[in-house]
Amino acid sequence: MEAGYSRTLFSTNHPNTMARGLNKVMLIGRLGGEPESRLAGSTTVANFTLATSEKFKNQQGELQEKTEWHRIVAWGRLAEICKEYLHKGSQIYVEGKLQTRSWEKEGVKQYTTEIVISDMQMLDGKPSGQNYESSQQGYERHQSTPEHQLPPAPPSGALLENEKDDLPF
Numbered sequence: 001m002e003a004g005y006s007r008t009l010f011s012t013n014h015p016n017t018m019a020r021g022l023n024k025v026m027l028i029g030r031l032g033g034e035p036e037s038r039l040a041g042s043t044t045v046a047n048f049t050l051a052t053s054e055k056f057k058n059q060q061g062e063l064q065e066k067t068e069w070h071r072i073v074a075w076g077r078l079a080e081i082c083k084e085y086l087h088k089g090s091q092i093y094v095e096g097k098l099q100t101r102s103w104e105k106e107g108v109k110q111y112t113t114e115i116v117i118s119d120m121q122m123l124d125g126k127p128s129g130q131n132y133e134s135s136q137q138g139y140e141r142h143q144s145t146p147e148h149q150l151p152p153a154p155p156s157g158a159l160l161e162n163e164k165d166d167l168p169f
Contacts, residue, residue: 033048
């Protein structure tokens with residue numbers, strides 16, 4: 001056994017170890033457009049795209065940027081909050097799970113993979129054109145499902161220089 005590896009982590013003698021799987025997505029990015037919402041029965045559903053970008057140097061040492069686009073789906077009260085408070089260009093943190101749907105269109109099976117979010121946090125601070133205090137009171141602790149709650153909105157204002165150093169990005 002190599003140093004640093006736990007025998008129980010890979011052992012077949014412990015059937016509960018790693019047996020359930022994990023489907024969790026966490027993203028920080030900017031909205032690609034205004035959220036669209038509709039009613040699915042009596043439940044609100046909102047859809048929007050989220051862009052995440054990374055910068056890197058290519059083999060020639062030139063700085064490159066790659067943007068990845070993600071389809072986001074929110075349900076219930078979380079969908080209503082997204083529609084009301086998020087706008088094109090808003091920076092947000094989302095947490096959820098990957099889900100693939102399929103349907104048939106003109107005899108051809110179509111597929112899409114989406115991120116169904118359970119949590120969302122606005123990172124821009126004060127929403128544009130709105131009184132922050134009243135919007136924050138309406139935003140705090142709304143539930144998308146009984147077991148998931150939204151984290152409170154971040155305080156408005158610029159980060160202090162020493163706070164920027166603690167950010168992982």
